[in-house]
Amino acid sequence: MTKKNKSPEPQPPEKLTGIKKSAPSSLAGGLTAVKSSMQHIMNESGLVRGTKALLKVNQMDGFDCPGCAWPDPDEERSTIEFCENGAKAVAEETTQKQLDSSFFKKHSIQELSTWSDRDIGKSGRMTSPMVVFPGDTHYSPISWGDAFSMIGAKLNQLEEPDQAIFYTSGRTSNEAAFMYQLFVRAFGTNNLPDCSNMCHESSGVALSETVGIGKGSVKLEDFDLAEVIMIVGQNPGTNHPRMLTALQSAKKKGSKIVSINPLKEAGLLRFKHPQSVGDVLGSGTTLTDLYLQVKINGDVPLIKAMLKLLVDKEKKSPGTVFDHEFIKDSTQGLDALLEDLDNHELSTLVAASGVSMAEIQAVVDLIADKEKIIICWAMGVTQHKNAVDNIRELVNLLLLKGSIGKPGAGTCPVRGHSNVQGDRTMGIYEKPSTAFLDSIERTFDFEPPRRHGYDTVEAIQAMTEGRAKVFIAMGGNFLSATPDTVYTAKGLQQCELTVQISTKLNRSHLIHGKTALILPCLGRTEQDEQNGHLQFVTVENSAGVVHSSKGSLPPVSEHLLSEPRIVAGMAEATLKKLPNINWQVWANNYDLIRDNIESTIPGFESYNEKVRRPGGFYLPNGARERSFATITGKANFSINRVPEHRLAPEDYLMMTIRSHDQYNTTIYGLDDRYRGIYNERRIVLMNREDMDRNQLKEGGLVDLHSNYDDELRVAKGFLVQAYDIPRQCIATYFPEANVLIPVRQFADKSQTPISKSVLVRIVT
Numbered sequence: 001m002t003k004k005n006k007s008p009e010p011q012p013p014e015k016l017t018g019i020k021k022s023a024p025s026s027l028a029g030g031l032t033a034v035k036s037s038m039q040h041i042m043n044e045s046g047l048v049r050g051t052k053a054l055l056k057v058n059q060m061d062g063f064d065c066p067g068c069a070w071p072d073p074d075e076e077r078s079t080i081e082f083c084e085n086g087a088k089a090v091a092e093e094t095t096q097k098q099l100d101s102s103f104f105k106k107h108s109i110q111e112l113s114t115w116s117d118r119d120i121g122k123s124g125r126m127t128s129p130m131v132v133f134p135g136d137t138h139y140s141p142i143s144w145g146d147a148f149s150m151i152g153a154k155l156n157q158l159e160e161p162d163q164a165i166f167y168t169s170g171r172t173s174n175e176a177a178f179m180y181q182l183f184v185r186a187f188g189t190n191n192l193p194d195c196s197n198m199c200h201e202s203s204g205v206a207l208s209e210t211v212g213i214g215k216g217s218v219k220l221e222d223f224d225l226a227e228v229i230m231i232v233g234q235n236p237g238t239n240h241p242r243m244l245t246a247l248q249s250a251k252k253k254g255s256k257i258v259s260i261n262p263l264k265e266a267g268l269l270r271f272k273h274p275q276s277v278g279d280v281l282g283s284g285t286t287l288t289d290l291y292l293q294v295k296i297n298g299d300v301p302l303i304k305a306m307l308k309l310l311v312d313k314e315k316k317s318p319g320t321v322f323d324h325e326f327i328k329d330s331t332q333g334l335d336a337l338l339e340d341l342d343n344h345e346l347s348t349l350v351a352a353s354g355v356s357m358a359e360i361q362a363v364v365d366l367i368a369d370k371e372k373i374i375i376c377w378a379m380g381v382t383q384h385k386n387a388v389d390n391i392r393e394l395v396n397l398l399l400l401k402g403s404i405g406k407p408g409a410g411t412c413p414v415r416g417h418s419n420v421q422g423d424r425t426m427g428i429y430e431k432p433s434t435a436f437l438d439s440i441e442r443t444f445d446f447e448p449p450r451r452h453g454y455d456t457v458e459a460i461q462a463m464t465e466g467r468a469k470v471f472i473a474m475g476g477n478f479l480s481a482t483p484d485t486v487y488t489a490k491g492l493q494q495c496e497l498t499v500q501i502s503t504k505l506n507r508s509h510l511i512h513g514k515t516a517l518i519l520p521c522l523g524r525t526e527q528d529e530q531n532g533h534l535q536f537v538t539v540e541n542s543a544g545v546v547h548s549s550k551g552s553l554p555p556v557s558e559h560l561l562s563e564p565r566i567v568a569g570m571a572e573a574t575l576k577k578l579p580n581i582n583w584q585v586w587a588n589n590y591d592l593i594r595d596n597i598e599s600t601i602p603g604f605e606s607y608n609e610k611v612r613r614p615g616g617f618y619l620p621n622g623a624r625e626r627s628f629a630t631i632t633g634k635a636n637f638s639i640n641r642v643p644e645h646r647l648a649p650e651d652y653l654m655m656t657i658r659s660h661d662q663y664n665t666t667i668y669g670l671d672d673r674y675r676g677i678y679n680e681r682r683i684v685l686m687n688r689e690d691m692d693r694n695q696l697k698e699g700g701l702v703d704l705h706s707n708y709d710d711e712l713r714v715a716k717g718f719l720v721q722a723y724d725i726p727r728q729c730i731a732t733y734f735p736e737a738n739v740l741i742p743v744r745q746f747a748d749k750s751q752t753p754i755s756k757s758v759l760v761r762i763v764t
């Protein structure tokens with residue numbers, strides 16, 4: 001092999017593909033969605049393999065859709081329980097293209113890094129373990145045995161276990177996640193960062209403080225019972241399309257929907273169910289009744305204004321707005337909240353929200369006499385400096401109305417990755433509770449480490465500063481998903497060993513440690529046969545339902561191992577024997593892993609039996625029962641500051657969002673159909689008046705600069721696109737703009753990077 005000359009590119013190429021436009025859509029679903037799903041399936045998986053897979057998505061005896069964590073109906077399911085974007089996720093995994101060693105022989109790592117993210121992802125499924133040694137320019141094949149020995153040897157050479165980092169993305173099954181965290185803790189560290197750190201961590205922190213459980217409280221059936229559903233900072237038409245079915249059904253039963261979002265997202269406006277003939281022929285269902293186009297990060301002032309107006313109404317007709325009985329019996333802190341609200345000027349709050357007084361008043365009039373309110377939220381709320389406050393403020397509203405712990409009401413943080421919630425339940429967490437560690441100690445008879453580990457931003461810093469030397473990733477695309485791409489790249493490249501357990505090739509394989517391994521694993525859709533028996537795995541959805549997932553397609557290659565088998569291989573090669581754990585025996589029969597989960601984690605009694613029931617079972621959820629496991633033993637009102645953004649005329653707040661054709665860092669295509677943007681991802685959505693003010697033309701080429709901590713960060717080559725977005729707010733796509741997000745700017749308490757409010761300047 002030749003010597004390295006150029007280093008690989010950490011960012012997607014700055015090349016433009018050429019923007020094509022249409023008017024943004026005001027309707028989601030319909031036949032176009034069906035057409036789009038089928039196109040992706042035909043191109044990647046082929047008709048037979050693709051259809052076979054699709055008919056098993058989210059069925060009782062099928063596999064859990066790798067798309068999102070939206071819950072499935074408990075009782076009746078239709079034969080089609082997937083959406084357009086679920087179909088794209090399935091197509092991506094079931095592709096017939098395979099990456100064998102000849103591919104890696106042909107293309108150097110440096111060359112691959114100049115490809116677009118889409119082309120890297122579309123190259124096919126990984127089929128056998130690959131390695132790069134120091135100085136190599138290409139990946140070459142390695143046997144599974146040698147790969148595991150290398151990992152074991154390197155981990156055991158470290159001065160201390162905390163020099164290794166073990167990341168998890170949220171697609172990993174409960175079984176693999178439980179084994180993985182056990183291996184990591186037996187090795188001696190809690191360095192278990194995960195994608196949740198960048199996602200709903202803020203929800204976990206805020207909900208634990210206020211209602212005593214870091215998960216949502218509503219079930220799918222609650223949507224049909226709700227009087228009002230508020231959807232804050234979420235784009236379900238693209239990211240949780242099956243949620244639109246629940247919203248449509250709720251609307252038909254009389255619910256009202258309030259959307260709070262800087263953008264008028266098509267999926268929140270109107271929906272045609274693609275599988276309903278009546279819908280497809282008709283005009284569909286209007287979803288949102290009141291749409292508040294809040295400024296980026298204007299949610300706290302907005303909700304505070306609503307709270308103030310509700311207080312006024314309650315004062316005028318006492319007992320008609322607040323749920324006094326619930327407040328008295330089950331909450332704490334109302335007086336302090338009321339006092340704080342008095343200190344805020346209504347007009348200042350309204351101005352900071354960017355929404356008109358009349359629109360806010362309309363929402364207040366709608367909810368004042370309602371008791372059953374659900375609030376849904378996602379990344380528009382969780383990825384700001386004050387993200388935890390954002391969520392606590394939403395909880396204040398629910399608590400005043402007694403809208404939690406009863407049918408048709410409650411909290412609904414809509415999770416992203418299909419098992420991100422389950423992975424946390426299994427102990428993928430850098431700050432495990434004492435109770436959890438005690439339970440590990442009791443069950444497995446070893447002392448797990450007690451000191452907290454690194455979360456995602458701490459892990460990046462530890463690698464870059466040389467405190468961490470081995471990085472292992474159970475799925476995901478750490479380089480492209482994290483902030484500060486160039487800084488993160490440096491950290492990964494300084495590691496002595498990086499290991500990626502993956503289904504598909506991504507940029508994290510190309511920006512690697514001195515020695516690097518890719519370990520290819522089975523995907524959700526594939527049959528998982530161990531020791532002659534077909535296995536199933538289990539996952540937990542956004543509503544806390546644990547259920548089975550069983551792949552049905554033959555694996556793309558005979559060399560793939562399952563995630564539990566890969567953990568077993570790493571553990572066996574690394575750890576001296578632990579008397580109570582036989583890793584390979586567990587990997588032979590997943591029932592044994594589940595028996596051990598049952599012995600360790602509350603709520604999993606009779607796991608193997610209950611998870612075999614159609615639809616699975618609900619985990620216990622205190623908030624749902626109005627039993628609030630907080631420090632005070634009650635649900636807590638909270639006082640939240642209004643964030644201040646003193647924007648100079650040339651400053652903008654930038655949110656980095658998902659297009660319709662991507663799954664996080666996996667780029668399915670170059671279109672963002674609902675927003676009317678085609679064939680280009682390097683775009684910046686701007687208010688027309690801001691463009692005029694800056695003499696920027698539609699399609700004009702600009703660079704984006706951010707300046708934090710005395711460091712200039714530059715993202716080059718974006719096309720300006722006029723869009724209906726509040727003044728001084730702009731939007732770009734993730735991951736192209738991640739290079740602008742500083743690693744040291746994150747949410748207070750949850751340390752989630754500020755991906756939705758980055759201060760930037762537009763430079764021509």
Ligand SMILES: Nc1nc2c(c(=O)[nH]1)N[C@H]1C(S)=C(S)[C@@H](COP(=O)(O)OP(=O)(O)OC[C@H]3O[C@@H](n4cnc5c(=O)[nH]c(N)nc54)[C@H](O)[C@@H]3O)O[C@H]1N2
Nearest residue numbers: 085233234235239296297378379380416417658662663664
């Ligand atoms: N097809 C598809 N499905 C997915 C994913 C995917 O990439 N593709 N990703 C999965 C994952 S991991 C996750 S976490 C979820 C993400 O699901 P979402 O949270 O829906 O994803 P984002 O594109 O980040 O959208 C954020 C939304 O918040 C709005 N927003 C931004 N800033 C603010 C703000 O300050 N206030 C308010 N009120 N709104 C704001 C944006 O306009 C946008 O509509 O989706 C999951 N499902």
Ligand SMILES: Nc1nc2c(c(=O)[nH]1)N[C@H]1C(S)=C(S)[C@@H](COP(=O)(O)OP(=O)(O)OC[C@H]3O[C@@H](n4cnc5c(=O)[nH]c(N)nc54)[C@H](O)[C@@H]3O)O[C@H]1N2
Nearest residue numbers: 169195199475476477481501502504506656664665734755
């Ligand atoms: N700027 C900005 N940054 C963000 C966000 C944002 O909104 N803006 N969102 C953040 C959020 S919410 C999240 S969740 C993170 C996502 O961060 P990650 O979860 O790390 O990223 P993904 O892009 O979902 O990971 C995709 C890769 O996972 C691998 N994969 C897919 N299926 C499987 C499987 O079954 N097993 C294994 N082992 N591997 C598999 C494939 O190799 C694929 O390339 O990104 C975060 N980063």
Ligand SMILES: [Mo]
Nearest residue numbers: 199200416417
């Ligand atoms: Mo996420």
